[in-house]
Amino acid sequence: MEHEEMSLFPGLSRRDFLKSCGALAGLIGLSGPMAAPRVARALEQMAKRPSVVWSCFQECLGCSINLLQSRKPNPANLILQQISLDYHEAVMAAAGSQAEKSFRETVDSKDFYYVVEGGIATGIPEACTIGGKTSMDICKDTYQKAKATIAIGTCATYGGIQAAKPNPTGSKGVADFLREDGGIKDPVVINSPRCPGNADDTVAILLYAIVNKKLPELDSLGRPKFLFGQTVHDNCERRGHFDAGEFVEQFGDEGSQEGWCLYKVGCKGPVAYAPCPKTRWNANTAWPVSAGGPCIACSEPDFWDKHSPFYEKAPGIMLPGDITPTQIGVGLGALTAAGIGAHFVGQAATGRLFKGAPVEGQNEPGSEEGGK
Amino acid sequence: MTKVVIDPITRIEGHLRITCVVENGKVTDAWNTATMFRGFEIFMKDRDPKSIWQFAQRICGVCPTPHAYNSVRAVENAAGMKTVPDSVRLIRNMMETTQLAYDHILWFYHLNGFDYVNVPNALNAKPGTPGLKAVQDQVKAVVDSGQLGPFANMYWDHPGYKLPADMDLEITAHYLQALDIQQKACDASAVLGGRYPMINNYVPGGVTQMPSIEDIEFYISQMGIVKDFIDTVMVPDLLAIAPYYLDLATYGKGVGNFLTWGVLDEKSQDPYDRLFPRGGIFDGKLALEKVDLAEARKYTKTSWFPDDLGGGKHPLEVGQIPQQFTKMPAMDGTAGPAANDKYDWTQALRYGKEVRPMEVGPLAQVLVAYLAGRPEAKKLVDDTLAAIGHAGDPTVLLSNLGRVAARVLKAKINSDNALRWANELLANIGSGETKIYEELDFSKDGTGESGWDAPRGALAHYAKIKGGKIDTYAANPPSNWNLSPRDDNGVRGPVEEALVGIPVVDTEKPLEILRTVHTFDP
Numbered sequence: 001m002e003h004e005e006m007s008l009f010p011g012l013s014r015r016d017f018l019k020s021c022g023a024l025a026g027l028i029g030l031s032g033p034m035a036a037p038r039v040a041r042a043l044e045q046m047a048k049r050p051s052v053v054w055s056c057f058q059e060c061l062g063c064s065i066n067l068l069q070s071r072k073p074n075p076a077n078l079i080l081q082q083i084s085l086d087y088h089e090a091v092m093a094a095a096g097s098q099a100e101k102s103f104r105e106t107v108d109s110k111d112f113y114y115v116v117e118g119g120i121a122t123g124i125p126e127a128c129t130i131g132g133k134t135s136m137d138i139c140k141d142t143y144q145k146a147k148a149t150i151a152i153g154t155c156a157t158y159g160g161i162q163a164a165k166p167n168p169t170g171s172k173g174v175a176d177f178l179r180e181d182g183g184i185k186d187p188v189v190i191n192s193p194r195c196p197g198n199a200d201d202t203v204a205i206l207l208y209a210i211v212n213k214k215l216p217e218l219d220s221l222g223r224p225k226f227l228f229g230q231t232v233h234d235n236c237e238r239r240g241h242f243d244a245g246e247f248v249e250q251f252g253d254e255g256s257q258e259g260w261c262l263y264k265v266g267c268k269g270p271v272a273y274a275p276c277p278k279t280r281w282n283a284n285t286a287w288p289v290s291a292g293g294p295c296i297a298c299s300e301p302d303f304w305d306k307h308s309p310f311y312e313k314a315p316g317i318m319l320p321g322d323i324t325p326t327q328i329g330v331g332l333g334a335l336t337a338a339g340i341g342a343h344f345v346g347q348a349a350t351g352r353l354f355k356g357a358p359v360e361g362q363n364e365p366g367s368e369e370g371g372k
Numbered sequence: 373m374t375k376v377v378i379d380p381i382t383r384i385e386g387h388l389r390i391t392c393v394v395e396n397g398k399v400t401d402a403w404n405t406a407t408m409f410r411g412f413e414i415f416m417k418d419r420d421p422k423s424i425w426q427f428a429q430r431i432c433g434v435c436p437t438p439h440a441y442n443s444v445r446a447v448e449n450a451a452g453m454k455t456v457p458d459s460v461r462l463i464r465n466m467m468e469t470t471q472l473a474y475d476h477i478l479w480f481y482h483l484n485g486f487d488y489v490n491v492p493n494a495l496n497a498k499p500g501t502p503g504l505k506a507v508q509d510q511v512k513a514v515v516d517s518g519q520l521g522p523f524a525n526m527y528w529d530h531p532g533y534k535l536p537a538d539m540d541l542e543i544t545a546h547y548l549q550a551l552d553i554q555q556k557a558c559d560a561s562a563v564l565g566g567r568y569p570m571i572n573n574y575v576p577g578g579v580t581q582m583p584s585i586e587d588i589e590f591y592i593s594q595m596g597i598v599k600d601f602i603d604t605v606m607v608p609d610l611l612a613i614a615p616y617y618l619d620l621a622t623y624g625k626g627v628g629n630f631l632t633w634g635v636l637d638e639k640s641q642d643p644y645d646r647l648f649p650r651g652g653i654f655d656g657k658l659a660l661e662k663v664d665l666a667e668a669r670k671y672t673k674t675s676w677f678p679d680d681l682g683g684g685k686h687p688l689e690v691g692q693i694p695q696q697f698t699k700m701p702a703m704d705g706t707a708g709p710a711a712n713d714k715y716d717w718t719q720a721l722r723y724g725k726e727v728r729p730m731e732v733g734p735l736a737q738v739l740v741a742y743l744a745g746r747p748e749a750k751k752l753v754d755d756t757l758a759a760i761g762h763a764g765d766p767t768v769l770l771s772n773l774g775r776v777a778a779r780v781l782k783a784k785i786n787s788d789n790a791l792r793w794a795n796e797l798l799a800n801i802g803s804g805e806t807k808i809y810e811e812l813d814f815s816k817d818g819t820g821e822s823g824w825d826a827p828r829g830a831l832a833h834y835a836k837i838k839g840g841k842i843d844t845y846a847a848n849p850p851s852n853w854n855l856s857p858r859d860d861n862g863v864r865g866p867v868e869e870a871l872v873g874i875p876v877v878d879t880e881k882p883l884e885i886l887r888t889v890h891t892f893d894p
Contacts, residue, residue, distance in 0.1 A: 048517065048519060049517070049519055051519070056387070057408075058410055059433070060385070060430055060432050060433035060434075060436075061385045061386075061432070061433040061434050062430070062433020062434075062436065062569045062570055063433070064433070065433050065434055065568075065569045066567075066568075066569060068478075068551065068554065068555070068558075069555055069558055069559075069568065071555070074551065074552060074555075075551045076551050076552075079521065079522065080510065080514055080521060081513075084517075084519040084521045085521045085522055086519070086521055086524065088522065089380050089383075089384075090382070090383060090385070090483075091482070091522045092382050092383070092524070093382075093383075093486040093491070093522060093523055093524075093525075093526035094382065094525040094526045094527075095378055095380065095381055095382040095383070095886055096377070096378035096379060096380070096381070098525040098526065098527070099380055099382050099525070101525050102524045102525045105524075121409075124409070124695065124697055126697050126700055127408065127409040127410070127695075127697075127717070128387065128407070128408045128409075129387070129407045129408075129700060130379070130380050130387060130407065131379050131380060132700065161410070161412075161415075161427065161430045162410035162411060162412075162415070164415040164427070165415060166414065166415065167415070168409075168410075168411030168414045168415060168695070169410060169411055171410070195430065195570060196433055196569055196570050250809065250811060251577070251578065251579070251580045251581065251808070251809040252578065252580075252582070252807065252808045252809030256580065256581050257581060257582060281562055281566070281567035281568075282555075282558055282559050282561075282562035282567055282568055283555070283559065285559045285562045285563050285590075286562040286565075287567060288566035288567055288572035289566070291564065291565050291566030291567075291571070291572050291581065292566075292573060292579075292580035292581030293572030293573050293574075293575070293580045294572075296426060296572075298570075304427070308419065308426075309420035309422065309423045310420075310422075310423040310426055311422045311423060311575065312420075
């Protein structure tokens with residue numbers, strides 16, 4: 001009964017609250033009987049709801065729209081009960097100088113988490129201004145005052161679509177901007193790419209920082225390893241069809257209705273580091289490949305240039321059926337016993353196939369290569 | 373004379389500044405300034421025609437689906453594909469239906485709602501049900517915590533808020549409920565399209581796969597919930613709020629020219645036969661005119677591009693767009709915009725040799741459907757006019773009130789037809805009409821166009837393919853029409869014109885300006 005009155009979670013019973021904490025724990029990779037109580041304790045110990053300032057720069061608002069698709073917790077619960085969304089131009093009631101007031105009050109308190117959606121216009125600074133200030137000025141000043149900064153979506157992480165060649169406005173991701181134009185030597189920015197940024201990632205990262213009181217471990221591209229450690233291909237539900245050599249040759253063919261592998265119609269799953277097949281999208285209902293469309297590697301830096309055309313076979317990836325004795329000799333010795341016939345190549349063996357095969361444009365997390 | 377500058381305009385997609393001159397309590401002049409530029413038409417050049425729609429849908433993360441549609445149709449058109457297989461039509465209609473449903477709900481409650489619904493005043497209500505009491509407790513907890521979040525610093529003490537406290541509470545409850553309902557439509561979109569926003573099942577030549585029966589049934593059940601919400605909550609909310617805000621019918625008239633390319637294809641695939649048919653209305657005369665995508669013209673004298681870049685050219689003739697940024701007008705309004713200043717990243721879009729500024733959006737779509745004699749639009753408009761005491765007088769809709777009402781009516785017509793597309797698709801599957809894709813040849817040069825409205829209004833894409841690549845690409849989104857700056861003749865754009873004449877009772881709290889801008893859903 002002592003927990004009935006919780007100012008943090010008005011309207012939620014203890015049972016509901018713990019249930020919600022259990023779901024949140026799952027998001028950040030905590031499991032076991034103590035996971036939910038641990039999350040609950042971390043949230044209850046806060047004197048106030050964590051304040052969030054959310055900047056939109058060169059963006060399309062897609063990341064925010066996906067945030068509205070969050071289910072655990074739902075958006076009302078998230079925005080009003082779990083965090084205090086003190087500045088978000090698409091959500092807040094106030095406008096103009098009153099919005100600016102909300103911004104200043106929160107940022108000057110230095111007690112907030114900073115979320116950025118959209119790229120920073122560095123080539124033409126006036127290509128993105130809010131209240132007369134450029135995205136460069138706002139981003140640098142706010143970053144310096146924030147407890148932690150999270151870049152959501154591929155624009156805020158790596159410049160995104162407007163950075164596609166020839167990048168007319170000099171758009172950059174937050175970390176690159178801070179380092180290259182902002183004079184900050186080693187900026188600490190948690191990168192959560194994908195286009196749009198994913199609601200579950202956003203919530204998970206915020207919660208990870210709050211519960212663990214530290215930032216998650218990041219790969220060389222600034223992405224939390226607990227979310228972005230594996231390729232789409234590694235976890236794809238169609239992986240068995242790849243291994244079996246069963247490919248969609250053209251949209252609408254028999255294989256496409258059977259849910260076969262989309263590699264030959266352009267799938268970039270082998271080079272995309274993202275949890276899409278595991279966490280899926282829109283409350284677990286679907287993900288891009290479940291709709292029969294190839295993965296476009298939207299989690300990867302410069303994917304608009306590096307990984308398009310999107311409907312052509314990715315270069316440098318070998319298929320089970322493509323294997324020649326020479327290639328086996330180079331790095332796929334383990335496959336010899338399995339035979340060359342596509343239908344006999346097992347899942348474990350193809351795991352080696354990918355590690356052994358050179359993959360163009362692949363960014364191996366944790367390696368020194370692959371930075372922008 | 374006072375100059376009022378609002379930057380940022382919040383609760384919109386994109387970045388916008390509004391500057392108004394207020395004299396004797398009324399706006400006498402206005403300028404809109406889009407404060408963000410990305411350069412889509414520049415980086416879309418030389419790309420693969422089959423991939424280009426993935427770029428195009430990123431123009432707008434609130435309404436990616438109609439951008440996706442127009443992009444695939446424009447390149448299909450360039451490759452000589454004049455119509456699509458019937459099942460492709462229906463799948464694309466279903467995708468668009470989910471997009472329209474979520475978008476209009478989001479606008480009515482979450483983007484526009486705070487202009488009329490006073491959330492803190494909900495604390496003064498006497499809740500009649502446990503559900504409303506719970507919502508009131510939730511609002512109270514937020515207020516008591518001192519962390520007001522999205523409700524902070526709004527002009528809540530403005531005399532323009534007129535609803536009784538009980539209604540403020542009830543609609544605040546619907547605001548929260550609507551957050552869940554919009555997810556139903558987006559989930560349906562995700563199941564068919566892979567995720568929402570940024571779908572993955574479109575491709576030039578058709579769609580990537582035929583949805584399974586289970587997926588179609590999921591769409592049917594989700595859209596049933598959405599329709600129920602629109603019928604029993606959203607439409608009644610409009611009719612309940614309207615009597616308190618009838619003054620909105622007296623201002624915000626705008627340019628009186630309306631344009632829609634139409635949206636949601638019937639079996640004929642004729643744009644004049646769509647659920648929301650194509651058409652134009654000129655000079656405030658409620659008579660229906662045919663319209664042509666080639667009559668969209670661009671002007672750049674007042675935007676940050678070379679003066680002669682536009683000059684009345686067809687969108688594809690404008691070609692690649694070198695920017696020419698000069699200076700941002702001062703925040704305090706002391707320095708401009710003046711007569712010949714460049715003040716906008718948006719290029720002025722005008723229609724035809726008369727250089728007409730055109731209002732686009734649900735008001736245009738509903739008026740054109742009404743004039744075209746579409747029965748569902750005719751009945752709903754007539755019923756609404758009667759309900760607000762203006763029976764038989766559709767001209768009252770040429771106002772802020774008309775724009776708000778039209779969005780709700782359009783949401784209803786859309787959801788009333790949601791199941792029809794699904795049932796037709798099931799019938800096609802039953803009869804074996806299951807072709808969903810045709811491989812297209814992009815090696816031949818060609819030019820294509822497509823006009824299909826986004827939720828917020830007329831949207832068209834134009835593509836020129838040369839040597840197997842995109843040679844020139846142009847997109848004319850609805851806000852390009854509504855938020856056009858002055859053209860080369862100095863004529864204001866639709867939002868600028870709608871602002872002129874509106875009352876502003878307190879220049880420190882320009883609620884009426886926000887309301888007027890938001891009726892365009894920029």
